[in-house]
Amino acid sequence: MHRRDFFSFASRGIGAAALLSLLARDRIVKGAPAVAPEAKDPPPHHPAKVKRVIQICLCGAFSHIDTFDYKPELAKQHGKPLGGSEKPDVFFGQVGLIRKNDWEFQQRGQSGLWISELFPHIATVADELTIIRSMYAESSSHTPATLQENSGFRLNGFPMLGSWLSYGLGSETDELPAYVVLPDARGLPAGGTTNWTSGFLPAQHQGVLFQTKGAVINDLFPARTIAAEVERDSRELLALLNRADLAASGGEAELTARMKAYELAAKMQLAVPRVTDLSGEAAATESLYGLDQPQTRDFGRSCLLARRLIEQGVRFVQLFSGGSFGSPRINWDGHEDVKENHAREAALIDLPVAGLIKDLRQRGLLDDTLVLFTTEFGRTPFTQSAADVVGAGRDHNQDGFSVWLAGAGLKHGMAYGATDDIGWKAVEHRSSWYDFHATVLHLLGIDHTRLTYYHNGIQRRLTNVHGEVIEGILA
């Protein structure tokens, strides 16, 4: 049904389109420059490997030991207590017995990366992936951890990665926002719009939500129908008034910029319906993304839309897999039963994500696009249950988890770092979100210590005062 919404939106847009292109014809300067970066010390600080990013955020925390971090020791320890003297500081305070992975692992592709049966489709693109298996987080509470995943800080009010990129790199297009958010069709993540805030950065750097229902962007078209000729004559009068005002104000530069903003708005009114209209895609593409199957249709559409957006020059597209917390689960937070939960969630995204990677590759886009597949933390090797029980669910694990990247500038088909024998704690090449963000910025030609904005007493960075580029994964 969301698909129909996109279409109906598009058809509604076409009526306006004829008029808008008319407007655009005399007013819009051909080859207008894209949006310039605002940063004081603008990148590139070194040659960039990638120009744009698609981030897939799995809300609720997927289990690394059931997906990308193969731990044969778990099977041996299954049903045994954790042992050792350290009592885990887990979120719900229950430490049950160790449970083996619920999905079998296999070596995949040329690279022989271990990926479990949970992601059979993603496994087919194993040779494109760069897995970091030694991530750790600073919180085991979803929201602070998710904020850190995306902004580097555990608190509300800091700019997200996408906002930093908009601020630091500007945009390759002025027809679409630099930072676009595609939520899970089942609902927004907890905290809603605070998840794509620009924090203390100027408001134009915040993420723009493309809604799955109703109008794609707020206020793209009038809240009620306005006839095309009324629109045309109104815009003409507006331009005249603004010209008169500009003359009366002695040619104030800011006023000229605002007049230009109306022209850009008209371009956006054309561009958004165009980019969200998926009807021109080939049937083969549709099935590559799983648009022809009910289960994968929603996320497949988001993935396909992500590709179309970056093709048009959008800097950062952020997809959410999973919505708010609570029960019944609509995200990856498998406290009760990881097997049931992850099987359901993976079925929604596995094919579309693999389709996206393949499509980006075959179109050459993976040569300058980075795909990130992230989650706020991992899950425990022991279950969330009474101390003498092998339960079905796993609690939050901030001490070790996996994420992956795909794209240019990386060593492909490799796994970096390691957790301990049972996948509880990262022990080798421990990597923080600061390191992760520093690396992502590095690939984009940005020195993470130089992308700054003054706020609250210091030149703030995405990486706070930390972060080392993870050289070990760079090609």
Place this chain on the structure above:
Amino acid sequence: MKITWQLAALILSVVPAGWSVAQQSPEFDRDVAPILATRCLDCHNSADKKGNLDLSRADSAKAGGDSGAVLVAGKPDDSFLWQRIDAEEMPPKKPLPAKEREVLKSWIASGAKWGTSPIDPYRFTTASRAGYDWWSLQKLVRPKEPGVTNQESGVNSHNAIDAFIFAKLGEKGLTPSPLADKRTLIRRVTFDLTGLPPTPEESDAFLRDKSPEAYDRLVKRLLDSPHYGERWARHWLDVAHFGESDGFEYDKMRPNAWRYRDWVIDALNRDMPYDEFARMQIAGDVLLAPDPRGTIATGFLVAGAHDSLLPKGEVMQAIMRQDELEDIVGIVSQTFLGLTVHCARCHDHKFDPVRQVEYYRLASALAGVKRGDRPIPPAQLPPELEQRQRQLAGDLAALEEPVRTDILNQRQAAAEKRPSPPRPLARWQFDGDAQDELGPLHGKLHEGAELKDGGLVLSGQRAFVATELLHQDVKEKTLEAWVKLSNLQQRSGGVIGIQSPDGEVFDAIVFGEKDPGQWLAGSNFFRRTQSFEGPPETEADSRTVHIAIVYAADGTITAYRDGAVYGRSYKSDGPVTFKKGEAQVIFGIRHFPAGGNKHVAGVIERAGLYDHALTAEEVAASAGTVSTYISEEEFSRRLSPDDRDRRRSLQQQLGAVSEQISRLREAKVFAVTPQEPPQSHLLIRGNPQQKGEVVNPGGLAAIASALGDFGLAPDAPDAERRKRLAQWIATENNPLFARTLVNRLWHYHFGRGLVETPNDLGFNGGVPVHRELLDWLACELVERRFSLKELHRQIVLSATYQQASLPRPECLAVDADSALYWRYRPRRLEAESVRDAMLSVSGLLNPAVGGPSFQDFRPYMYKGSQFYEPQDPVGLEFHRRSIYRMWARGGKNPLLDTFDCPDPSTTTPKRGSTTTPLQALSLLNNSFTLRMADALAERLRKESPGDEQAQIERAFVLICGRPSLPDELAASQALVREHGLMPFCRVLFSSNRFLYVH
């Protein structure tokens, strides 16, 4: 980092002006220590010891470093220190000025005698950070006003502000702009002081008033307007990062936070002296007790976001508390002191002379701050409010009555055909005992559960009843109870349930767990729980209701209230089989173990358990009486679309009024709920697991004129801590206090502060060009007993403020940003002013001052979290000024948001003013702006019926503050003739003349 030329100049003068080698040998403390501190100690200090050399202490300097001794008394040429300096190798890349070299050489030659040891590295400002000698930390001394004659400046002024401004302009060969014309001026100052446009009548009166005092009178009127407080409170709330929800995962609403907002408005309108204003916000509950206004003022300390989801782990909890304290310390020190003390949580401040231990002293002074609702004495209930409630309730009843009667008649008829009540597996009457009257499932009373008047009375604390174990398996099932609740505010207590004896598996009838006031089928980890999305309970506190939940074989779960379906049913993966001998029935508790929020408060009159899923008819039969409850769905099915809309509107209004009344009756405020703090420690690297020394509550050593020692013990009570903190901050002896405030006011009047970072007068804020003016204003503020209105007046009456805004090429070439104030820079309206001005000119503005916030969103709970869906509600209530909207963190208003309304999770000393295509789209297309254009068109038609030109002219004056220009009139007429007034009004709202103040 920004080092201005002023700073460079400051550091160039480390050596006292009068010093000369010929006259005397240098004195260590006076002449040498400043050089070492500013040039050497950034690296060669006790902590970093670069090259193992520490030049901050006598002994370590004497001992030398990796290269051996560095000082040979009396022999500079043999001293390694001097060799490196002389070779211009040290300091790296920045050789010392000749005079300083002379000093050092002469000092070594005269015996290299040390003075005070260690040299305090904070004593002097260096090239990379501020010391105690930083300008903003110095005692306030009234600067002499420059003598600039009116002839020199070309502008007639007796205002000291102008003397300072014009003197600097003169230095750069610039001249001030002439005064702006009166139309421009009244629009500028009215928006600036009230956030609203002047009415055409106000403009006319001002234009007609030719007396020299006209502008003075205008300013006085505006400062006396209640809208002044609304406008300037919004600025303050930006700094306070005031939000009306928690943020983070749950983002729970704070329905009582608005009182703090009203307190700020009121304090500003009454011109409360700024020192009192500050003290109240830090410790008003202590200082003003028992006056509730003091408590309300402390809303400042708790205005920020707060994670209400606590993990079990203590480590995580401790980190979260430290994060929270950092936020509070940060907001207090930035707001009142213009210092970023929070930067010293993990280490000594990198840029300002604040040690880590001082951060923990301040944190200790605030460590008793916790947040929550505090009761305050109820206010007088306005009689018109109750009258309105009665009237709305009457209108609603009149609308519903025919439908209700009709439905009830039908039900009655159906009841007569109904089967007799089904037989349960077990039934409890609670008539003097808790026996199962049909079988062996007898109950036992626990933890104070009582039997009284034929019912089971439960306190809601820990009381419950548990039965014997089941005598047969139960899979399909029905739970029912006749229950009356003690109150409808209680959350998540269980009425009747069936569970495994350890409480790990259960199904229960639960009240208000996920959504307040709603009935719910509770289950372990919500496995079989979804919201019925039923209406919130409104009666169960005044009469007994029958609640039944049916668990069918296919997993469907259906709830009934008084025999009618409650909300919607849904499919679960149940039903769970509770096995013979392995389960029991419980009352008054959601599940075992007892305690926490699991207990219901109320009376259970009867209850039953069935081992099958009752049909709707059976439930109705068991409920006995014909239910008088009529669901929303039943109503809406029978009402015409018009009546449905009318009913919804009545319900909304009634809801708002009733809520207002109940808030007034049980008045609460979201404020500091103090808690006796534990002993504070310094935390090494900010880590709560690594406790360092015990610290006393206290202030900062850097502010020499205000003693930072509070004389309090580490375990002093919260009240004393905050009281002393408030007294230390808000005093004329604390120069940062006044400096920070006057800079803030200047910032809002001119769009840029004298120091450009209003929250930071430390090193990163730089040294202002107009340092003397800033100090002069600060002295004025102190002298005028901290009156803000007098300071506003002083500023807006200056010729500097009244300058025209036209760009002048010769000045642009020298100072493009008008950083020296050679003109008034045009400014875009702020988000709230865009919205408020539209309401004002369209005639829809509800000017009511104060009161609970209106919600321009649809709040809904989803899976335990609060969400806010933006809406454009219509009505008087929603046409109040933007400051009165509920400032929920996840509930931004898209129109305001687009125009740079800040994220209330972060302090915003300075708003952005961006220009984006999304703003253009908002103005043209947002349903609110379209409505405002409608209303304005209507107003124009009413005020000048049939006179098109008058209508257009009126619109220009209302929206743009001036009549149309010739071209504009003709083009506007063409549009109005062709398409009517509304599209024309829409265009004017999008025009730059509306959006900018010149």
